[in-house]
Amino acid sequence: MPSNLKDKIHNLLHPLTHTSLDTEPNRIAGLEIPRGEGLSKSQRINIALDGLSERQLAELAIRFANEHGDMDLNEAGRKVLDADAPPLTRITRRDVARVFEADLAGDADLLEMVERNFALSHPLDGIFSAGVKSLRDQINENMVRNPGIWSVEDLFREIGALDCSRTRFAGLLQDAIHPLARSGEMQQRTVSALNRVLVRDGYELSPDGQESGHPIYALRQVARGVSGRPKNLIFASRGPKPELGFADAINNDIVVLSGQDSCLIFDRPISPDGLRWSELTAWWSGQVPGGDALSLGRRLQESLASDAEKNVFSTYFKAYRRGLGDRLPALLPQVYLHYDPAIVKTLRNRLPLPRQRMDFLLLMPARQRVVIEVDGKHHFAEGNQASLKVYSEMVSADRELRLAGYEIYRFGANELVGSRAKMVIIDFFDKLFRIHGLTND
Structure with a gap:
């Protein structure tokens, strides 16, 4: 491509007179054409273009093309610059x-x-x-x-x-x-x-x-999402942490050793479009005889500890399930982000991983993962005393998640209860879905 692009620029400039070569390329594209006694026009142009990178040639081609209305030259330059971003297949x-x-x-x-x-x-x-x-x-x-x-x-x-x-x-x-x-x-x-x-x-x-x-x-x-693909979702925690093992460590296949009633584990492949409510419901029907969307909703609600969390969950489905239909992202409550085994308490010289669970998680298209946190007093205090240490741990964990590509949105629990709660929740999800290209038709 570089030599082809160089030839195209050369052929565009060659019809110019020596005098025009002194000024026009510089005026149009900032390209200095050297002078030299006995140099032909081709030699002068080649000296100017030799040593330029592929990208520099492409940028020159576009400037010259725009000046002369040369769509083919513009296209040649654009195709070179396209290599800097993912292809549009x-x-x-x-x-x-x-x-x-x-x-x-x-x-x-x-x-x-x-x-x-x-x-x-x-x-x-x-x-x-x-x-x-x-x-x-x-x-x-x-x-x-x-x-x-x-x-x-x-x-x-x-x-x-x-x-x-x-x-x-x-x-x-x-x-x-x-x-x-x-x-x-x-x-x-x-x-x-x-x-x-x-x-x-x-x-x-x-x-x-x-x-x-x-x-x-x-x-x-699209804004950068989280690298990698989700393999196991451990969510809807309503009791003690389950004990997990690997049925096949090579394939990252998880087996529940004990406490399987306290959490749900979604282990099906998740597509680039994220995880939709319809897909989660289909999985649930294969896990529980007679399982349907209603029974799945009841099971997920059992993991919600506060009125604020319950309002988020119920308002979400009431407001968007009909409008978005099969496109509705699954709102997953109480999702384990980090997983420490039960044996962690017996280990020395290591602190437990922070931010064990997220209040809600949405797996959106293009590897976008949206975390929603409902903050009660325990996010800022130890007992009844405000704690900078607790707050610092929380914001530090937020920074790490954002750097990994997650979106994090926090609500104070008091925002999500009372007469204005529904309006606050719907306003948030309307704006979130608009950012991610989802509309409630």
């Missing part, structure tokens, strides 16, 4: 197209939208000849004059959107969900549907300002 781009079905532009002009990002003047086979229609003519005939002949997936295939640079693809996608194309509820539904596809490659459409009160979205990498 053909599979994901195809599935993005399928979200739109046969309507990419919505209320906007399709040809104008596509032509802002892709060259449409050339024919499908790349040869200008009598009777061969340009891409623009083909799109007009198959999607504008006769809607539905081509799907958006067909369009992406013909214009090269399945293989183009991520930046060019992002430009087309952002135009398709711009308020001029889609607004209000339609925009929100489309963004949510697209984000469920894009998150598989680590991307999302996130708010990037407003125009006339309407949100504008940009394609960005």
